[in-house]
Ligand SMILES: C[S@@+](CC[C@H](N)C(=O)[O-])C[C@H]1O[C@@H](n2cnc3c(N)ncnc32)[C@H](O)[C@@H]1O
Ligand SMILES: Nc1nc2[nH]cc(C(=O)O)c2c(=O)[nH]1
């Protein structure tokens with residue numbers, strides 16, 4: 001296929017820059033502890049300095065992959081497919097999720113919400129970032145809000161974001177991994193004082209799994 005054709009198909013969401021795919025246990029948030037197949041799409045310009053997958057940022061380093069191939073492969077592993085990145089909403093998620101839905105799979109997304117919401121989702125994990133705030137539309141449909149706590153100001157940011165989500169949205173505070181020893185006691189205190197919040201840990205890192 002010539003380069004222009006590939007570019008056009010990526011533009012339409014028929015091909016996506018695929019970084020990696022793996023069958024594992026969802027480590028974070030509401031579905032933690034449950035088996036799921038993860039599809040990590042390359043490309044992100046949000047620029048979190050503590051991001052644990054910086055290799056995902058440059059979409060050019062990840063091969064444009066036919067979504068039909070992604071769907072057929074994912075279906076072999078699990079009923080639940082978690083689309084993450086990078087920032088998956090930089091791309092049109094409609095074709096990929098409709099392909100997954102054709103196979104009756106549950107579609108979950110991990111997103112900063114910094115780009116317009118596309119796709120059909122059974123579960124939306126919104127993890128907002130100060131450097132590039134979510135679009136207004138996603139607050140109404142987020143299933144869970146997962147705020148990463150790197151410093152004390154992140155509690156203020158968490159409350160600002162919680163004020164914007166829908167009433168059914170589940171609220172999580174998750175320590176940034178590199179400062180977890182310092183922040184976990186503060187998160188524990190905060191959740192006891194403000195019990196609408198729930199602690200989320202990156203349990204896959206404790207389990208030594210992807
Ligand atoms: C790598 S991001 C990819 C999806 C999307 N770009 C986002 O940020 O939601 C997946 C999840 O990991 C979280 N995350 C990334 N780096 C982290 C770190 N160092 N400590 C804790 N959580 C982190 C993000 O906030 C997000 O909830
Ligand atoms: N096990 C596991 N659970 C996760 N939940 C969200 C992840 C992500 O990077 O999006 C992730 C991940 O990378 N691994």
Ligand code: SF4
Nearest residue numbers: 044046047048051086
């Ligand atoms: S938005 Fe997600 S992928 Fe992008 S830098 Fe932040 S944590 Fe990493």
Ligand SMILES: [Mg+2]
Nearest residue numbers: 052053084210
């Ligand atoms: Mg991760």
